[in-house]
Amino acid sequence: MKYLGVLLIIPVAIIALYSYVKLTSLPVSSDNTVKNFVVNQADGLKIISARLKKNNLIRSQATFYILAYKLKLNNSLQAGMFKLSPSLSTEEVIKKLSTGGNQDYWLKIIEGQRLEELKQQFDPALEGYIFPDSYLIPQDYKEEQITSIISQNFQKKLSEAKVDAVKTTLSDAQLIILASLLEREARSLESKQHVAGILLNRLEINMALQVDATVQYARDTRLKPKIYWTPVTKPDLKIDSPYNTYLNPGLPPGPICNPGYNSLFAAYHPIESDYIYYITGNDNKMHYAKTLDEHNSNIAKYLK
Secondary structure, three states: OHHHHHHHHHHHHHHHHHHHHHHHOOOOOOOOOOEEEEEOOOOOHHHHHHHHHHOOOOOOHHHHHHHHHHOOOOOOOOOEEEEEOOOOOHHHHHHHHHOOOOOOEEEEOOOOOOHHHOOOOOOHHHOOOOOOOEEEEOOOOOHHHHHHHHHHHHHHHHHHHOOOOOOOOOOHHHHHHHHHHHHHHOOOHHHHHHHHHHHHHHHHOOOOOOOHHHHHHHHHHHHOOOOOOOOOOOHHHHOOOOOOOOOOOOOOOOOOOOOOHHHHHHHHOOOOOOOOEEEEOOOOOEEEEOOHHHHHHHHHHHOO
């Protein structure tokens, strides 16, 4: 009798689940107003279903999951922009998302890249102002329209980075140059802030910044190599260029790459200290020094 009860419950549960899925897979409404729905490259089922529910395009996240697996399309949802409406059933939504959106394309810009490394061509004057991010670009957009999208994002991120900024004598343009140096010189937000403070200390005493990345930029601008940012050699340090901060005091005349948010934030929020020197050791940690003797000691300890 015990097993008979269980056998009776199972069909009832299956019928209930089937009824639930059938009901919640129906269109949200008869409204056929089209909405633009964007799926980003890294979005998974959880994120996509949550945003579909939030935008009133499906009735149930659970049903979206169940049907995606039932249709064997759970791994086939694609990035892009899709035109969806509340009048579509959940199954129709899934099939649309798995067949690809319009012919828009993703433009991914990585932190620390210089313009020559990007697939998209930009005006050289925009070096440092192309904010690293993933952009969904309409296929028919022209260069100035693409630049407008990216510039708006840059200004937004810059405004966020400037909140409660530490007062310095540098202009925004100079701080963006500083941010580009930080992007190539340090990794974590804290280390970027420390290096920002150190470089500001050097500027204050009119000491050459001696940033290797600026020499790399000067060298690669001339040579146009297949691979950028390779290590600096001793002959490189003698390159005659306004970007060579070993030979010229002060900031270089322009940004050397396109900095990300942390580098912009660090430029506006440097950590004040008495440090003048820094190195990245073989232990992948930053080591700071107040004097040349301390700096040489760090070199001997962490780089040899």
